[in-house]
Amino acid sequence: MSKDKKILIVDDSVFARMAIKKIISKKFTSISEASSGSEAIELLKNEKFDCLLVDYLMPGINGITTIKIIREMGLTTPIIVISANQQKTILDKFFELGVVAVLKKQVSEDELLNAIDKAIGGGA
């Protein structure tokens, strides 16, 4: 069930990845990390994930470009964006790309777990 679901965290900050991991490790055991958009894309070429947690501001390609490329690769994995930046123009771009939710950093446990639930559609 949720234990088999694979989650990928994409964020350039070690600390941010740590914080998110701490929250979701309560429900999920299979958690991978990528420190940049390009690293994430490489991983996605070979592995399948059930949900992606993506940051917006990253060096190299940012969250929006990363998601665009992932979609162009033909992957339909549900994506949740966790971003400190909540400017309307940025949010609009994310929703255009069909993300499940855009959560504000620092995300609370409830918010994140609920969003993942919604994304994967599975129960606990």
Next chain:
Amino acid sequence: MNYDLSEIQKEALLELLNIGVNESTNILSEILNVEIDLQIPSIKIISADKLIEELQEVGKENYSAVNMEFRNSFSGVSQLVFSQDSANKLVDVFTRQVLGNGDFDEIKAGALIEIGNIILNAILATFSNALEHEFQFYVPVFFENYKKEFFEQREKYIGEVVLLGKTLFNIEQYHISGDIILYFNIKSFNYFVNLIDQYVKKIS
């Protein structure tokens, strides 16, 4: 003097700063109605006497700053420092006028205070929440000549520590650089590091 933070502590600090700064862009972009990109790519911890050399746009004659003090258990000053050129540019962008590069009259200063206040407010609030520490905050103050009015007034730099974050504003075609500074005395700095440490432990 060694002011080393561990890698993870530095990462935590940088993350909190960026969260704060991003929150401020949410407000700033509403004022201007354009997308604003504000980032702090890196931070440095240095002794206060080295500060002027480390400011961005080193060698510029004049710096202006917005200052917000905080206190409670430990005290310090949060600052947003710009070279006068950058400060003028920033005010022009935000007031959508070209006010020229004249001296900073009260009205221009007011605009810079608001902008600086929004940013520092967001940063301090983020720290306050994350570190679970309630501060007493003071009303923002403007220094037209940062070197003379603030920096040179601190007679002794011994034991004063500065956390310096180089900041870059990208607004439409403008690129404006400034520095975000947290100024502590050594006792306060240690207290602060302690809080960061507790925060990191809580999260990991």
Next chain:
Amino acid sequence: MLKENFYKNPFECYDYIPIGVCIINSNYSVIYWNRTLEAWTGKNRNDVLYKKIFDIYPHLASPKYKTRLEMMFSGRPPMVFSPMINHYFFPIKDASGNYQAQTATLTALPTNEQGVFNLVISVENVATLFNRVEQYRLLKNQALDELNKRIETETKIKDYAQKLEQLNATKDKFFSIIAHDLINPISSQYKLTKILKDNIQEFSKEDIVDIVDEIEKSSSHTYKLLENLLTWSRSQLNKFVAKKECFPLREIINLAIADVYSQITVKKINLTIDESCITDIYCDVNMLATVLRNILSNAVKYTNYGGKIFLYCNKNENFTELTIEDNGIGMSEDVLSNLFKIDKSQSMPGTDREIGTGLGLVICKEFIDKLDGHIRAESKLGVGSKFIISLPNCPDDTKNQSL
């Protein structure tokens, strides 16, 4: 020592300051409204108490304000709203109907409940300051504009002054020529004709012929001077527009020579023209003829009896150079350097005591300039002079099939 409850209201002291103070709770309801605000807004505190701030001032419900207000209730640092970015926080009109420029500072005020805050809104009227600063900025810009205009005007005036000086020099020259150079020949004509008239009965035929000859010489001379003067004045009025065409140089030279022919013969001067001058050039025929006439006339004037004048040409890719060389009395450095200048041009008497106005060469330079050519002179005192004129060759589309 103050008694407890001396102040009816914990916020009463705010009634005694010249700043507008309003306190709202986390429901956005007004719980305090000071006297200054009452005076400014005309709203009595009883009218606003417990009303939501958005009901009193709807603009505060817009995201620009509401988001920031919302944030403050979690105990954040103070927030500032500056007049340059927001103009006002509470819309209050002054006597002239303009909105009061304000700085508003929002501070979180703790309550008895942990984590629950009220919000103190303090509004400063900075209208006077704001207006004065705007005025100063306007004045400064106006002053700068005026300064720039003045600098522009000064530059223009300097230009005009220079032009005026030049015109003056021209005018002075004109008058001096009339005053000096023409007066003499006309005066002698008058004297001669008077002598003739008074003595015609007594004079022999030879005498009469002699005097009439003198009169004729003098008249011719006067006529030439006057012609020169008119040419020059017309050229000053820019009435000369060069009509360029491709023409054989040799023919123009012949035209010029025809005019000085008699003098050449009288002084027995040897004039030769090299066959390198059989070539076409691009010019206005009349203007060039006038120039050559002047130069040849000078060459003859300043060459001794039995002397030589030699014309030769040098053709380059774009220009043809014509040199008129004599072995006459030559010129000093001084005279040479002032040759083509209007304010310095003077006339030297020729070897046969011929006189002139000094205008000739000034005209020559002006004409050659109009023909897009160059003229210069070289000379050595006691050895002779050279005048070198260069003129453009015919452009391909104007060349004649001649030669």
